[in-house]
Amino acid sequence: xxxxxxxxxxxxxxxxxxxxxxxxxxxxxxxxxxxxxxxxxxxxxxxxxxxxxxxxxxxxxxxxxxxxxxxxxxxxxxxxxxxxxxxxxxxxxxxxxxxxxxxxxxxxxxxxxxxxxxxxxxxxxxxxxxxxxxxxxxxxxxxxxxxxxxxxxxxxxxxxxxxxxxxxxxxxxxxxxxxxxxxxxxxxxxxxxxxxxxxxxxxxxxxxxxxxxxxxxxxxxxxxxxxxxxxxxxxxxxxxxxxxxxxxxxxxxxxxxxxxxxxxxxxxxxxxxxxxxxxxxxxxxxxxxxxxxxxxxxxxxxxxxxxx
Numbered sequence: 001x002x003x004x005x006x007x008x009x010x011x012x013x014x015x016x017x018x019x020x021x022x023x024x025x026x027x028x029x030x031x032x033x034x035x036x037x038x039x040x041x042x043x044x045x046x047x048x049x050x051x052x053x054x055x056x057x058x059x060x061x062x063x064x065x066x067x068x069x070x071x072x073x074x075x076x077x078x079x080x081x082x083x084x085x086x087x088x089x090x091x092x093x094x095x096x097x098x099x100x101x102x103x104x105x106x107x108x109x110x111x112x113x114x115x116x117x118x119x120x121x122x123x124x125x126x127x128x129x130x131x132x133x134x135x136x137x138x139x140x141x142x143x144x145x146x147x148x149x150x151x152x153x154x155x156x157x158x159x160x161x162x163x164x165x166x167x168x169x170x171x172x173x174x175x176x177x178x179x180x181x182x183x184x185x186x187x188x189x190x191x192x193x194x195x196x197x198x199x200x201x202x203x204x205x206x207x208x209x210x211x212x213x214x215x216x217x218x219x220x221x222x223x224x225x226x227x228x229x230x231x232x233x234x235x236x237x238x239x240x241x242x243x244x245x246x247x248x249x250x251x252x253x254x255x256x257x258x259x260x261x262x263x264x265x266x267x268x269x270x271x272x273x274x275x276x277x278x279x280x281x282x283x284x285x286x287x288x289x290x291x292x293x294x295x296x297x298x299x300x301x302x303x304x305x306x307x308x
Contacts, residue, residue, distance in 0.1 A: 028054075028055060028077070028081065028083070028084045028085065028086075029053065029085050029086075029087075030053050030054060030055050030056040030084065030085070030086045030087070031051050031052070031053040031056065031086070031087040031088075031089075032049075032051065032052055032053070032056035032057070032058065032073070032087070032088050032089070033049070033050040033051035033052070033087075033089040033090075033091075034047060034048070034049060034050070034058065034071065034089070034090050034091070035047070035048040035050055035090075035091040035093065036048075036069055036090075036091070036092045036093060036096040036097070036098040036130075037091075037093035037096050038067075038093065038095055038096045038097075040095060041095040041129060042067075043067065044063060044067045044068075044069070045061075045067060045068050045069040045096045045097050045098060046061070046069065047060075047061035047069050047071060047098075051089075054076050054077070055075045055076045055077035055084075055086075056073070056074070056075060056086060056088065057073075057074040057075075057076050058071050058072065058073060058074065059072070059074065062305070064097070064099060064302060065302065066097060066299060066302070067097060068096075068097030068098060068099055068131070068133075069096075069097070069098055069099070070098075070099045070100075070101070070304050070305075071098070071099070071100050071101075072101055072102065072103050072304075072306070073100060073101070073102045073103070073136070074103055075106070078107065079106065079107030079108065079109050080106065080107065080108050080109065080118045080120070080145075080147060081109050081111075081115075081118060082109070082110070082111030082112055082115035082116065082117065082118055082145070082146060083111075083115040083116050083118065084118040084119070084120075085118075085119050086118070086119070086120040086121070087120075087121050087122075088120060088121070088122040088123075089122070089123045089124075090122075090123075090124045090125070090132070091125050091127070092124075092125065092126040092127060092130040092131070092132045092159075093127045093130060094127040094128040094129055094130060094156075095127075095128070095129045095130060096127070096130045096131075097130070097131045098130075098131070098132050098133070099132075099133040099134075099135070099302075099304055100132070100133070100134045100135070100136070101134075101135050101136055101137070101304040101306070102136040102137045103137075103306065104137055105137045105138045105139070105140040105168065106136065106137065106138070106139050106140060107140050107142065108139065108140065108141040108142055108145040108147045108180070108183075109142050109145060110142050110143060110144035110145055111144060111145060111146045111181065116146075117146035117147060117148050117182060117184075118145075118146065118147045118148070119147075119148045119149075119150075120147075120148070120149045120150070121150050122149070122150070122151040122152070123152050123154075124151070124152070124153040124154065125153075125154045125156075126153070126154070126155050126156060126159040126160070126161060127156050127159065128156045128157050128158050128159065129157075129158040129159065130156070130158075130159050130160070131159070131160040131161075131297075132159075132160070132161055132162070132163070133161075133162040133163075133289075133301075134161075134162070134163045134164070135162065135164055135285075135289070135303070135304065136164075136165070136166070137166070138166035138167060138168040138221075138278060138281075139165070139166065139167050139168065139183075140168045140170065140171070141167075141168075141169075141170055141180035141183055142170060142171060142176060142179070142180065143170060143171070143174075143176040143179030143180060144179065144180065144181055145180045145181065145182075145183075146180070146181045146182040146183075147180075147182070147183055147184070148182075148183075148184040148185075149184070149185050149186070150186045151186065151187045151188070152188045152190070153187075153188070153189045153190065154190050154193075155189070155190065155191040155192070155228060155230050155267070156192065156230065157192055157230055157231055158229075158230055158231050159191075159228075159229070159230050160228060160229040160230075160296065160297070161189075161226060161227070161228040161229075161268070162225075162226075162227055162289055162292070162293065162301075163225070163226045164223060164224065164225040164226070164285055164289075165185070165187075165223070165224050166221070166222070166223045166278070166281055166282070166285075167183075167185075167221065167222045167223075168220075168221055168278055169210075169220040169221065172220075177220060178205040178209075178210050178211075178220075179205070180203075180205060181204070181205075181206060182202070182203070182204055183201075183202070183203040184200075184201070184202045184203070185199075185200070185201050186198075186199070186200040186201075187199050187200075187224075187226075189226060189228070189264075189268075191228065191230045191266065191267045191268075192230060194266075196228075196264045196265050196266055196267055196268065197226065197264050197268075197270065199224070203215075216274065217274075218255065218276065219257075219258070219274040219275055219276055220275070220276055220277075221273075221274070221275045221276070221277065221278050221280075221281050222272075222273070222274055222275075222281075223271075223272065223273040223274075223275075223281045223284075223285060224270065224271075224272055225270065225271040225272070225273075225285055225288060225289070226264075226268060226269075226270050227240075227268055227269050227270070227271070227288075227289075227292045227296075228264070228267050228268030229267065229268070229296045229297075230267045231267070232267065232296065234263075234266070236295075237263045237264075237267075237268065237269055238263060240269060240292060240295050240296075241261055241262065241263045241269050243291060243295070244261035244269065244271060244288060244291065244292065245260070245261045245262075247259075247261075247287065247288065247291060248260050248261050248271070248288075251284050251287065255276075256275065256276055256277075256280065257273065257274065257275040257276065257277075257280040257281075257284070258273065258274045258275070259271065259272070259273045259284060259288075260272050260273075261288070271285075271288050273285070286301060286303055289301040
């Protein structure tokens, strides 16, 4: 598509003007609907792609050592553009095991003038005894981007979840730290039909400085990690909270990186991190993941291998 159209307008007795005509932006309705299923807990999980519309795409599933399936999410346009409307739906059937990651950071591109914010709606359902490990790379909002992401997760009895989100400040090498216009993230988590967690953040860096002590303070990177297994006794969650809180204290270096862990009302806990660098976040999260996975499933966490 051309970035603009030059219109020459001739008026009697006047020097011709060159007028930049507005170019309509291309709205994209992308959709990806995945279903992971297995015949029994002892058999391997398989992937069914129920719907797939660009720019969202998966190529194939890879077998995991525990019988689960690993999928890499692709955005064939290279990132999220202003005006994009994306729908992401995942079903993990009873006893199935799924691991989902991305091929790299999710780039949120600058919105063109007149383009609405990009929006992604996600619905995640994990069936009885199923397990979903969602461990993507960071969100990377470019200067001038506007993005809204709304996620709902439904867990059935016995379902497990390891779900993290990482937020970077932008392209720091280009001086774009907190240069985006708007970023809205909401996350709702329900277990057996009852809400156990809800969070919503709307960041407007040009209106409310994010380096305020009421927001990020001196830190630039943020991580949120939910760990759940429905039906586990509260005593186990309190014990795991104690272990992860001690680990958080070990990994914390005030002024560089902060970590904390707390239980949810039932069925899980959350870990939060703030850091001056993405490296500290990317190193810390797998440590929490591994400790929690071994406690809840008796298995080590297996970070996904990456593909391009």
